[in-house]
Amino acid sequence: MFPSDLASDGALFLRLARADRAHARLVSIDTTRALAVPGVVAVLTAKDIPGDRLFGMIQRDQPFLAEDRVLYDGEALAVIAAETEAAAREAAALVEVTYEDLPVAGFPPAPGDPLLHDTRYCIDMDLGFGTQADAAPAHDIEIAFETPRQEHAFLETEAGIAWIEDGVLTLSVGGQSPHFDVAEIAAGLGIEQTKVRVLNPMMGGAFGGKEDMNVQFPLALATWITGRPSRLMYDRDESIRVGVKRHAFQTRCRVTADAQGHLMHADVEMLADAGAYLAYTPVVTNQATEHCTGPYKFASTKVRTRAAYTNNGIASAFRGVGGPQSLLGIEQAMDVLARQSGIDPFELRRRNLLKAGDLAGPGFRLQTDTLLAPLLNAAESGALWQGRDAYRAAAPAWCKRGVGMASVWYSYGLGAGGEAGATVRLSQAPTGRFTLELGVPDVGNGNLTAFLQIAAEGLGARIEDLDYVMGDSAGPNSGATHGSRTIYVVGNAVAKAASELRAKLDAGTDDPVVEAFFQPVQPEMLVRGIPHIDYNYIVQVTALEVDTLTGEVSVAAIENHVETGRMINPQGVEGQIDGAVAQGLGLALYEDLVLEEGRVKNPNFTNYILPTLLDLPASTRTYLYENPDRTNPLGVRGLGELGLPVTPCSIANAVADATGLRFDRFPISPQAVLDGLRQEQGK
């Protein structure tokens, strides 16, 4: 049962009355007419919140319900609870609001924009190492582009139910971090955390977009105040309008190199659209900063990263956070450098790979060698790259064909200072069956299967002998499902629990239960969150066709070469890569949330274009290279995100191979391709 499938007898239907302004002072909210709708039980506003009225993962800056001002279109103003959904919807439309309109802060920031918080830029980092050499470089390349706000588009929108059970407010919702949600809900209601329990059942996708609170607090508030069960599922247009998004970025990446293609200096400048509140912005900008010069060795770097508050909704975590926005810079620059210098793009990368002890990115020391060389060799000798000339030559008259590649690193686990570790519990019942308890949810990524496999192996048992309790704040705190951390951190805790329980059973224990904790060794911190304990590596080759009449880009084939660490479930690993590639392809070619004056113009799947079966190439090959990772006992890596950021990079390089064009905006639209081709012709 999915969160949206859950219904409870007598549950109240909730709807949220939302602001239809992107920036305004709230003069008054009148709920009289809404309350008069037959069947309406409660209309709750900020003043009905008994505890803290602000929440937030990193900084409590976001009101559960807007009180004196509105900072984004669709911000919640009131929770309507009614006996029927129709009554709740009718009442939501009858909440009468008087606004005093304020000018809207857009992206990029312009002089004269209103200041939404104490500061314009919630993030302003200036990092780097070394000083740029005086010698004139043989090559000096600059890539500049914008990336869009990307919608998670999990097929199940934010949904859940709440009820009171034995005095405990219980929620079953689509979320990624049940223990965190409990703390936020308890603070908002002004009650003990022991009075709140959050369950995360199997849900219809998350991808980072359900880390932040969504339906949790409206459900908690309505049920706590009325004493009745309640249910709420966002409409699709509501989900797209108010749900968190991937940050839009403006990125400029300048790279210099000597005549032999040895990298000299990198100068990267990134500006992110944080939206109205902080959410996970610091994590996103950190990830972008950490990865922006790629797995390559530079003599010196300079990295400036900023994020601006705007009235463009809220941006937060999305699979591969900060990855595509930063890696598109370095990977396109490397591609241009290869063409300019005449050095093969694989060889150029091999020549510049980071090794253990080298300074990387904004200036942290790499703990282990990059694992890219064998992947580069394999991809270079792979069928797609070797067949590129024949593929290009066979293009129909109205098409141009190209083959491009990219090699990408992406961290797993949480960054320095951010990983609190995971606790899990494993026990055996008198019947002989085992029960594995862990707090993190399976958000559709399949980590449950892997945990059961790990536990069964450690116990010397069969998977069928195991029961589980997962995604439950009443269970041990194993953190959240995010940051490609669960197999790595929680998986090792499960392995530890299994071996400890097995030892206990072998010794003839009469107390067959263990609680195990695992926390990876943290690397030396550059700034909080940077660096990570280690990095994943992928090389991707993409072949595609550009229709010169329509400007459409069709991806014909993708070949992935992935360093996996020890694989618990190879099918699951490949599935994660395939799924991430599809989302990366969407970002490269289709997905573009259009905002005007802070309003989303395409809050539906009619105009927010998601990749279908016809957009993903039938010819997709993923080669997995299994070398146990040395940083953890299980030897595993977290591979849930890696396939996303690499994909726009290899697509951009393949489009450039086909057309000679680089684009200053993603997704690469057919119109931009046509405009580019016409300009080329005019030359």
Add this chain to the structure above:
Amino acid sequence: MSDKKHYKLTVNGQAVDVLAEPRELLIYTLREQLNITGPHIGCETSHCGACTVTIDGKSVKSCTMFVAQADGKDITTIEGLGSPDGLHPLQEAFKEHHGLQCGYCTPGMITRASKLLEENPNPTEEEIRFGMAGNICRCTGYQNIVKSIKAAAAEMNAAKEAAE
């Protein structure tokens, strides 16, 4: 404003009588009145296919059909395509070939695929992709969905041959 009427539907082989406003969308009738929660609400605009059911032998997105339009019709949902103990070959193949991740699109995918294989028992890769293009999956990248449908087609054809 309420103007409810009785409608007779056959759902997964069972005759049911529902009392609903004519403009109630079929997906709500199925989920809210009949507690058939296999078909899911994904986009409400007939783009994603999570709500796909079969009506009188045709694939239909139940989020954009009024219950009044389904009056007297024969409806099959994922619940009518096999049971936990006796999975439909498509369900077996999706399980075997990792054709799902979160599973939310899966009922619609399999319901649509079951019609596709009736219309075309031996589809090519291209025909599968074209025939399934009205169903969106955000998790899998589709590769294993295609693999699962191919495997199910082979299994169903082999079973048919064995029976003949």
